[in-house]
Amino acid sequence: MTAKLNRVARCAAAVLAVVAVGAGAAACDSTSGSSPSKAGARSGTNAGSGTGQDSSSTSQDGSNSSKNQTGGTAGGSQDTAQGSDQHKVKSMSEKGSRTDAVNESSAATSSRCHTSDLNFTWSKGAPDMKDDTDQQVASITLTNDGADTCTLHGFPGVRLISRTGTAWDLRRSSDTPSTMTLHPGDSTASVSISLLAIPADARDTKPFVPARIQITPPNETTHITLDWPYGGAILDQDGATDAGTFVNPVGV
The missing domain is CATH 1.20.5 (Single alpha-helices involved in coiled-coils or other helix-helix interfaces)
Incomplete structure (x- = not known):
């Protein structure tokens, strides 16, 4: 079992x-x-x-x-x-500033100087276009060639034309315009341009080589053209709202 x-x-x-x-x-x-x-x-x-x-x-x-x-x-x-x-820049263009000759309507008076009344000549004291460390200034003297007293108030329109035909409409500074009164024969008003010069053969930055300049007095629609007499080149900041090259209001 x-x-x-x-x-x-x-x-x-x-x-x-x-x-x-x-x-x-x-x-x-x-x-x-x-x-x-x-x-x-x-x-x-x-x-x-x-x-x-x-x-x-x-x-x-x-x-x-x-x-x-x-x-x-x-x-x-x-x-x-x-x-x-690399420049010692004192000031820059105002952000969003205009690039034409239009100013406040209050400045567009019947006594304003018209383009045909004025003579435009380069002022004494040329910018040093070889100095790429300091902001330079180029000025144009405005002379009243008309028979009547006239006034200038505001910013002119300034266009730079390069050797290749490229146009650069300059923006405005943040300075406040004052009214300039020109009696017949007076040449006490001027247009000044602050600029950043660089070598024309610069490789690390883009040079703008000016050949001519067009200037339209404040609130006018016609311009005059002058040859650029200083040679050199300007740092190309076309399109920048805070460029180091800009136009100032008509002043002394």
């Missing part, structure tokens, strides 16, 4: 062992069956993120290109800023 019980126990153990082995094999089959799926999923994910990475890389390249372009623009602005910083 005891021998029979022992055989039954051994058989039961053998059956359990077989069941365990079968379960283990099934588990192995299940794992190996899911492994390719996971691998495939990972491959799919990797391919997707690979594509995403490529896409992202392309996007990054694109944004890098954009950044590089922006960087280039910023670099150009930085060069201009550095060119401005």
